[in-house]
Amino acid sequence: MKRVLSVATSDSGAGAGIQADLKAFLRCGVYGTTAVVATTAQNTVGVTDIYPFPPGVAVGQIEAVAEDIGVDAVKTGMLFNAGIISAVAGAVRRLGLPNLVVDPVMVAESGAELLEPAAVETYKEELFPLARVLTPNVNEAFALLGEPVDEGGIEDCAAALLELGPEAVVVTGGHTSAGADLLYDGLRFERIEGPVHSSQNTHGAGCTHSSALASFLARGFGLLEAARRAREVASEAVGYGLAEIGAGAGPVHALGGVLERGGR
């Protein structure tokens, strides 16, 4: 059983964040562990409060997991501020944790800001250079570079993000007209296509994708195959998205397809 650590924030509505990550880990056949760096009071409609923990809280959890259980891959999600990002980067470096997938969560599906603006520089200087893969959505990709969103410029944007130090970039395409993800590893661009669902129930799609990607890297798949499988898992979770949960964008359902195929 491979072991994948999520370093991220709790979503009380359990559609995104740590809770979505654990569901994705189960879906992808790995043992999931968690380092909770902050907690949100959140539902499908919005985020009413964010409570960041002191950075040392993240480090203690990462060390506890690494020392006993072990880590085959790490995924980071909402890290909220510069102090937490810096502490997480320090722990990943010091413990030599492999297969780091950085999902630079900035804004919630519901519109709430999930990253303090001053923290963008810390991401670039300290965490991106350690990443095996960086997984922004298109809005995050352009925001990180301080450029206006331009669908025609996604390849250039991925190339510019690679310059910030990750080994590869996957710009997720949930918010684009074609719905394809774009993988760039410095050598070639690969469009990762697949079904596009008209569902509005996408809360947690990005968290599910980055957790699935980390899981498939932990299981030993090459980057392209892992990225293809991650899109399949995220896309299926969107397809089974739960309209009946909450009044806003419903949560994705990572296990929907598995349960249906199992006849339940």
Ligand SMILES: Nc1ncnc2c1ncn2[C@@H]1O[C@H](COP(=O)(O)OP(=O)(O)OP(=O)(O)O)[C@@H](O)[C@H]1O
């Ligand atoms: N409507 C959809 N149909 C199929 N796949 C989708 C759809 N929306 C998102 N995906 C897939 O889900 C993954 C996450 O993509 P997206 O670009 O939406 O990330 P995100 O904006 O960070 O997600 P979110 O903010 O909803 O958590 C990608 O692999 C993307 O292709």
Ligand SMILES: Cc1ncc(COP(=O)(O)O)c(N)n1
């Ligand atoms: C704790 C937490 N982490 C991540 C997200 C992003 O997910 P989404 O963009 O689907 O709202 C979120 N809303 N909350």
